[in-house]
Amino acid sequence: MMHERGTVNVKQQFPFSKDISLAFKNDPPGQWLSVLPEGCIRLNSGYPAPPLVPxxxxxxxxxxxxxxxxxxxxxxxxxxxxxxxxxxxxxxxxxxxxxxxxxxxxxxxxxxxxxxxxxxxxxxxxxxxxxxxxxxxxxxxxxxxxxxxxxxxxxxxxxxxxxxxxxxxxxxxxxxxxxxxxxxxxxxxxxxxxxxxxxxxxxxxxxxxxxxxxxxxxxxxxxxxxxxxxxxxxxxxxxxxxxxxxxxxxxxxxxxxxxxxxxxxxxxxxxxxxxxxxxxxxxxxxxxxxxxxSTDFDERLNHLSATYHSKCKAMLSALEQHFPDSVSWYAPEGGYFVWVEVPGIDTAELLPKALAAGVAFVPGKYFFLNQEEGKHYLRLSFSYASEEEIERGVQLLGEVLSKSIPESN
Amino acid sequence: MMHERGTVNVKQQFPFSKDISLAFKNDPPGQWLSVLPEGCIRLNSGYPAPPLVPxxxxxxxxxxxxxxxxxxxxxxxxxxxxxxxxxxxxxxxxxxxxxxxxxxxxxxxxxxxxxxxxxxxxxxxxxxxxxxxxxxxxxxxxxxxxxxxxxxxxxxxxxxxxxxxxxxxxxxxxxxxxxxxxxxxxxxxxxxxxxxxxxxxxxxxxxxxxxxxxxxxxxxxxxxxxxxxxxxxxxxxxxxxxxxxxxxxxxxxxxxxxxxxxxxxxxxxxxxxxxxxxxxxxxxxxxxxxxxxSTDFDERLNHLSATYHSKCKAMLSALEQHFPDSVSWYAPEGGYFVWVEVPGIDTAELLPKALAAGVAFVPGKYFFLNQEEGKHYLRLSFSYASEEEIERGVQLLGEVLSKSIPESN
Missing domain, CATH: 3.40.640.10 (Type I PLP-dependent aspartate aminotransferase-like (Major domain))
Known part of the structure; x- marks a missing residue:
């Protein structure tokens, strides 16, 4: 029942504006979005914690x-x-x-x-x-x-x-x-x-x-x-x-x-x-x-900050415990994210292994214009997952990482 | 308590994109929006009828x-x-x-x-x-x-x-x-x-x-x-x-x-x-x-069409009754609007008089690139006002019009 279509090549048919020619030079937006396996721990998402969404x-x-x-x-x-x-x-x-x-x-x-x-x-x-x-x-x-x-x-x-x-x-x-x-x-x-x-x-x-x-x-x-x-x-x-x-x-x-x-x-x-x-x-x-x-917004912010602080601490403590020694990160003073440097590891290649193990992150390359610069970095988010999931997710990721850097262990 | 500002001329300070230079050649958008006096009958609004908004x-x-x-x-x-x-x-x-x-x-x-x-x-x-x-x-x-x-x-x-x-x-x-x-x-x-x-x-x-x-x-x-x-x-x-x-x-x-x-x-x-x-x-x-x-959408559309049809008929009948003979319009088969030609009248000049009399419309000029072409037209909407308001609004507008075309009466 599909509508009958001509056989004209669509690409040739559309006279796009010269002003958008740059858009065609790049990868389509959203490459950093992963398809997550069922039950995967979302250390990738810049989403607020579900219990904090009102x-x-x-x-x-x-x-x-x-x-x-x-x-x-x-x-x-x-x-x-x-x-x-x-x-x-x-x-x-x-x-x-x-x-x-x-x-x-x-x-x-x-x-x-x-x-x-x-x-x-x-x-x-x-x-x-x-x-x-x-x-x-x-x-x-x-x-x-x-x-x-x-x-x-x-x-x-x-x-x-x-x-x-x-x-x-x-x-x-x-x-x-x-x-x-x-x-x-x-x-x-x-x-x-x-x-x-x-x-x-x-x-x-x-x-x-x-x-x-x-x-x-x-x-x-x-x-x-x-x-x-x-x-x-x-x-x-x-x-x-x-x-x-x-x-x-x-x-x-x-x-x-x-x-x-x-x-x-x-x-x-x-x-x-x-x-x-x-x-x-x-x-x-x-x-x-x-x-x-109908909201005391300052009280709300205090509650959010305290909750995310606690989640951040859970993540940092799990990183100390489960990540190889060669790995380093900045300790955040707020927000949603921890930025992790994993020397010698291509984090884009690491991602499928992490997803298979049940944990997601965003490879560092997506945050750089020159994606090569982000090869050895990854972004973890402590905002969405629960503290238990954070602990478990970091542990899983640590295991995947350790397997990928045999010489560092 | 205002934040201290420098004395730099803002216009000179901003290097707007060449790509938006056309926007500065035109009047700002929204010129067709009128400030309506309290209680004014809104024959200008392309809004749905309040009772039909679910x-x-x-x-x-x-x-x-x-x-x-x-x-x-x-x-x-x-x-x-x-x-x-x-x-x-x-x-x-x-x-x-x-x-x-x-x-x-x-x-x-x-x-x-x-x-x-x-x-x-x-x-x-x-x-x-x-x-x-x-x-x-x-x-x-x-x-x-x-x-x-x-x-x-x-x-x-x-x-x-x-x-x-x-x-x-x-x-x-x-x-x-x-x-x-x-x-x-x-x-x-x-x-x-x-x-x-x-x-x-x-x-x-x-x-x-x-x-x-x-x-x-x-x-x-x-x-x-x-x-x-x-x-x-x-x-x-x-x-x-x-x-x-x-x-x-x-x-x-x-x-x-x-x-x-x-x-x-x-x-x-x-x-x-x-x-x-x-x-x-x-x-x-x-x-x-x-x-x-949770909506029977076809039933909803039937109800909307019947209601707007009735409102449209009320408007057309009021136009027949209250507008001078020199005025003409198209009878719509649907939608929200009646387009009225009022020969010899500049509808942009008519608007303040209509607003003062308690009825609003949109002057025709806003619907043309060359606004001069729309000088003798106006758009009436039958969607928002009630049938009683439509009847009364058209009557008021007819009176204002008749005063503006003394020779036609």
Missing amino acids: SKELKSAVVRLLDEEGDLPLHYIGSPRIPKLKEWIQKRLASRDVHVSEDELLVTAGACQAIDLIARVLLDADTVVAIESPTYMEALEVFRNYTEHYLGVPVDANGLQTEIFEEMLRDRKEKGLPLPRILYTIPTSQNPTGTTLSLERREHLVALAEQYDFLILEDDAYGELGFTDKPRLLKAMDRYNRVLHIGSLSKVVAPGMRVGWVAGAEELITTLSWFKKDLNHPFAQATMASFIE | SKELKSAVVRLLDEEGDLPLHYIGSPRIPKLKEWIQKRLASRDVHVSEDELLVTAGACQAIDLIARVLLDADTVVAIESPTYMEALEVFRNYTEHYLGVPVDANGLQTEIFEEMLRDRKEKGLPLPRILYTIPTSQNPTGTTLSLERREHLVALAEQYDFLILEDDAYGELGFTDKPRLLKAMDRYNRVLHIGSLSKVVAPGMRVGWVAGAEELITTLSWFKKDLNHPFAQATMASFIE
């Missing part, structure tokens, strides 16, 4: 919303809770010393949409983008749709190495090479390394942006999940409106709701809004506002 | 979803209902003789996002886009971000005038002028004219696409809201995969849910998915699937 509270939020507002949140515009969500974001940012007006804030369908909109309005095919190396794989997937020109800045235990970045910038300037238009950074509990940029480097970075005339995209997806404290935001140090601050409720409420934001200079925010053609998700935004109004 | 049913759908699935629909991936939504869309399309595989269908955040993604992957700055003249203002707002080159094809009571379109194409071909890469059309119950393309013209249009090598974007937002029958889809006549079929649940369930889709050739759909960076709205999609599984 399913019951969101149900109550929807019931209250629709009982009180009827059809209002189901139209394009009309729910009184939608402006309240924006006000709440403004207040939370203000509590972190970032003061933005309504026109300096755009609510987005998550952080990734914000990154894409920013890339859309700021990048040309010859634009240089500075990124942390390694960085969030979905941000890489966004940027590579726009440009092939990157400056990868290495990361150490204190985050992006601003001293090295300054050298790169100085060198390029001296040689007359184009300077980056934007730097994309996750300064707090970085994905994938779990590292946090020191205060000194934060100050250095903001000064560099001014000196070398670039904008900073501060992706703060994990910024409220510090185990002990919350570092000062780059946006809070931003005297010249050079920082675009990206936030998200995915990691602290639920990713499936798709609520995030970007805060920055009004003209930039307005321009982003012109390219946001999804008509703003009234139901999701009103539901989130309804959830928030 | 607020209670969506509440039950969320309760059932979260009771049964817990956190699953609140993650990035995981709800079993998300693939079911896609299957349901495939089945509905199949019932209208459009047979597409899973890989030939992308679920989007409404029709407008689908239009934007298509423009994104298919249009260059020198691409010619053919559109109906007049057409959906938000589609115009999307296209003008990409190109300045248009072919506006006039519409009559039987929809887009394919004979005139063919002449335009033949003429351009003879003169060696670039032919359109895409035609954007709303063949059924068009926005804003309410007209429906005849079967003969549908066949003609699909043949023209093959002959003149363009793709058809078939926006079917109102296609299931025919008062008496549902015309054959262009996609159902599409032998060479030249039609991209765009659908939406905004007009038949609720726009605030943001669920739409695009169906077409696999390579095109895959490419669109690479540029969709909102990570797919799991909660909204799973909620919609939950709603659908």
